[in-house]
Amino acid sequence: MISRRRLLSLTSAAAVATIAAVSQISSAEAADKVVKFQLAWLPNAAAAGEIVALEKGFFKDMGLDVEILPGGPSTNTVQETLAGVATIAHAYAPQIMYAADKGLPIKSFGASFQVAPLTFYSLGETGVKSVADWKGKRIGASQTGLPQVKALLDHSGLSIDDITFVQAQIPALMQGQVDVVASWPTNLATLEPIANHPGGYNTQSIWDNGLQFQSNYYIATTETIENDSAMLAAFLEAVDKGWSYVADHPEEAIEIVTATAEGLRPEAEAAALKVMLDGGYIYNEDTAEYGFANVDKDRWQRTLDLYAKIGEIGELKTGDVFDSSILDQTELTKR
Known part of the structure; x- marks a missing residue:
């Protein structure tokens, strides 16, 4: 026979167990989603928006636990992404075109540089x-x-x-x-x-x-784009906030960038950042109309056509190298 005291004890135990279970579920749901972001080059002013977004907590605010992986001369960001080393990466237009020409399942979904500076x-x-x-x-x-x-x-x-x-x-x-x-x-x-x-x-x-590349395209596997679009949209929104902060606080941004990467000279990085911001590389008339990270589909197609003409790739369409669905679901800064 179960006594009242025993019943109360069991009830209390069950309540504690239930609260613990709910707490565990809530903690799991609240945990930031792990994202590894691969740079194409070593950390510097060209990645100021991403670095500031990390250091200022903008990624965390979007529910993302982001780690920025440094690149360099031997880094192949397409391979890193396909291998699962990176969730998202920076890539250059030729890399993306060659990957698409080989039928590799990877696409761009935004670009921080509106104009390639080469x-x-x-x-x-x-x-x-x-x-x-x-x-x-x-x-x-x-x-x-x-x-x-x-x-x-x-x-x-x-x-x-x-x-x-x-x-x-x-x-x-x-x-x-x-x-x-x-x-x-x-x-x-x-x-x-x-x-x-x-x-x-x-x-x-x-x-x-005649070669109107954009640059520092954001790439992910087609599987990630199709199955985790909310994460990619959150990433872009955090980076957007990061670059806006950089534009409004360039001196502080350089302090953050140079503090997170050894060997950078603050004066050189500040001068480089000024060129990027004043020269229309990050923000220009396109971002003023369409928002940060805008990608021009027609320019992509012209670039693909030109590379096909000179025999670098076969015939490709914009949809082979770019997926607009992530930009379509985000509200990014127009400036």
Whole structure:
């Protein structure tokens, strides 16, 4: 026979067990979703929005436990994402196109850079002021930059046979080994010899010469896009908040970036960030109308068509490299 005292004891025990179970469920539901974000390059001002979003708790506010993985010259973010090392990654347009051409299940769903900054530089005394002037010249770039060179030549009615391609960097330009060399206007430290050249210099950006890449695309597997769209939308909204904070508080943003990555010079990163923000790389007329991380479908298609024309890929459509569903479900800052 169960006594009243025993009944009360059992009831109390059951209540405690129920409360504990509910507490466990609530804790599990409240736990932040783990997300590993892979950078294409080493942490610097180009990833200021993501780094600030992490340090300011913007990811956490969206229910995400984000870890930022540093990249570098040997990092292949497409492979890292396909292998499950990264949930989301930064990637460049050629990487995404080549992956799609191979039928790999990965797509872009946003882009932090509205304009890819890659630019070719020539010294003033060479007289090279446009891609049309490249004929008969020595053009320097990395081996991975050769397709971009071919694309720019095609846009100007030239071909690779009209130039001498050399794997080279800025020192080769300054030493007269090449007539033109590829670099990035956001890397002011590297560009210093060109900027200080007494004879001046000229620029030919890929954007102004028919190759309108965006850059720092956000990529994920097609499975993640289809099955975890809410997480990807939350990620973009947190990064949006991060970049807005960077734009409003650039000095503090540089302090945060340089504190989280060794070897960065604050003055150089501050100068680079100013170029990114003032030069229309992060915010421009497109983001003012459509919002942060906007991706232009027509530009993607033109880029795909150009790369197919020069024989780098087969025929692809925008839908093969970009999924608009994540941007469609987010409300991102228009500025």
